[in-house]
Amino acid sequence: xxYIVSFILAIVSYMVIDNVILSRYxxxxxxxxxxxxxxxxxxxxxxxxxxxxxxxxxxxxxxxxILVPANMEYMETIVFILVIASxxxxxxxxxKKKSISLYKTLGIYLPLITTNCAVLGVVENNMAYDFxxxxxxxxxxxxxxxxxxxxxxxxxxxxxGSNLPKAFKGVPIALIVAGLMAIVFMGLGGIVDLGSxxxx
Amino acid sequence: xxILWAALLMLGLAIGLxxxxxxxxxxxxxxxxxxxxxxxxxxxxxxxxxxxxxxCHDLADALVNxxxxxxxxxxxxxxxxxxxxxxxxxxxxxxxxxTTVEVTL
Numbered sequence: 001x002x003y004i005v006s007f008i009l010a011i012v013s014y015m016v017i018d019n020v021i022l023s024r025y026x027x028x029x030x031x032x033x034x035x036x037x038x039x040x041x042x043x044x045x046x047x048x049x050x051x052x053x054x055x056x057x058x059x060x061x062x063x064x065x066i067l068v069p070a071n072m073e074y075m076e077t078i079v080f081i082l083v084i085a086s087x088x089x090x091x092x093x094x095x096k097k098k099s100i101s102l103y104k105t106l107g108i109y110l111p112l113i114t115t116n117c118a119v120l121g122v123v124e125n126n127m128a129y130d131f132x133x134x135x136x137x138x139x140x141x142x143x144x145x146x147x148x149x150x151x152x153x154x155x156x157x158x159x160x161g162s163n164l165p166k167a168f169k170g171v172p173i174a175l176i177v178a179g180l181m182a183i184v185f186m187g188l189g190g191i192v193d194l195g196s197x198x199x200x
Numbered sequence: 201x202x203i204l205w206a207a208l209l210m211l212g213l214a215i216g217l218x219x220x221x222x223x224x225x226x227x228x229x230x231x232x233x234x235x236x237x238x239x240x241x242x243x244x245x246x247x248x249x250x251x252x253x254x255x256c257h258d259l260a261d262a263l264v265n266x267x268x269x270x271x272x273x274x275x276x277x278x279x280x281x282x283x284x285x286x287x288x289x290x291x292x293x294x295x296x297x298x299t300t301v302e303v304t305l
Contacts, residue, residue, distance in 0.1 A: 066209070075206055079213060086217040090224040097228035108254035 007136050013192045014140025020118045021148045022182040027118030030109050031149055032174060040105040041153035045146030047095065047110065051087050052119050052145075056138035058083055059123045060131055080123050085114045118145060152181065233295055236260045242286050243274055250275035263290070263303055271303050279305070 020026045027048070034040045059080050067073055092110055096103045103110065113119065122141050126134035155177050164173055240260035247255040251273045253262060262268040263286070271283045283305055290301045 070205065070209070072202075072206055072209065075209065078210070082210070082213060082217065086221055089221050093221075093224045093228040096230050100230070107258075108249075 003132070007132060009192050010133060010136035011140035011143065014137055015144040015147065016185065016188050017190075017192060019144045019148060019185050020121070020141045021145060022178075022185045024121065026121045027116045027145060029112065030116055031152065031178070032171065033109050033112075034106060035149050035152040035174070036156050037105065038150065038153045038157065039102070041149045042146070043095075043099075043102045043106055044109060045142075045149050047091055047106070048113055048116060048118065048145050049142035050091050051084065051113055051116075052122055052138050052142045054087050055080070055084050055119055055123050056126055056134055058087075060126055060134050063127055076124070076127065077120075080120060081114075084119050084123070088114045148181065148185075152178065155181075233264055235264050235290070235293060235295055235301075238289060238293075239263055239286055242282055242289065244276045244278075244282055246276050248276050264295070264301060266301060269303055270305070272305055 014020075018024060021028065021031050030044055030048070034044045062079065062083070063073075063076060067075060067079065088111060091113070092103075095106070095110065118141065122138050126137055129137065152174075156174055159173055159177070168176070236257070237260075240257045243256040243260060245256050249255070251259045251268075253259045256274075259268065259274060263271065271277075271286050274282065277283055287303055287305065290303055292300070294300050
């Protein structure tokens with residue numbers, strides 16, 4: 001019971017309190033790049049989720065059962081990048097087959113998930129955790145990514161029809177909105193006390 | 201000695217992952233107009249993005265589908281090397297539905 005509760009709390013914590021975009025500043029490129037349409041934002045969120053989850057699932061055993069026994073921890077970054085790049089390629093094939101329109105909307109941002117530091121950041125952080133917590137980290141982080149990119153896309157759709165000063169149109173107001181969202185999410189800090197559940 | 205093991209590890213991992221990618225590309229294969237591949241080979245292939253598309257393959261797709269009418273949308277190509285052969289090729293080669301595409305310089 002304790003384990004399940006702490007798993008859920010860890011997911012909530014990684015999702016809203018330690019949000020990957022708004023408080024750790026990972027994955028900003030795709031956040032600004034495809035966060036202007038709801039459909040492409042959700043597609044991007046799901047693609048990042050798939051890559052993050054499978055990468056965390058593959059990299060944790062790879063690190064703990066191959067790299068650590070062989071004393072090759074220094075190889076972790078290049079090994080993780082290799083795994084992530086291959087996964088992105090496979091997800092790309094999958095999306096192209098299932099929805100060519102989504103593939104076209106995501107465009108260059110789909111292969112760029114390879115260099116999305118949200119994925120590498122999760123995988124690198126997981127090396128210090130046990131398997132359950134690293135899964136909670138991957139799940140929570142990717143849910144947080146979807147949540148924030150979706151909210152951001154909704155706000156940007158509304159901004160397109162609004163009467164803005166010319167200098168703020170497009171990306172400048174989007175950056176200001178991102179900053180305001182970060183302040184809002186900062187207000188959520190401390191609602192889950194991971195320490196009392198033995199998670200930190 | 202360590203560096204040998206490290207290289208071996210990467211080699212093994214790369215072979216395993218590339219086998220998986222090949223498997224995926226076969227399972228999720230999408231039928232494409234064969235002209236797109238030919239046109240993207242005739243483009244300079246620098247993937248600069250100056251045409252407004254993500255890469256040369258995307259511009260070739262747009263040319264074959266008639267989205268782009270002028271082959272000079274490509275900023276990196278040269279007339280004798282890239283543009284003339286593409287215009288010639290698209291004029292003479294019919295697609296799967298039997299029609300040819302007219303593009304200009």
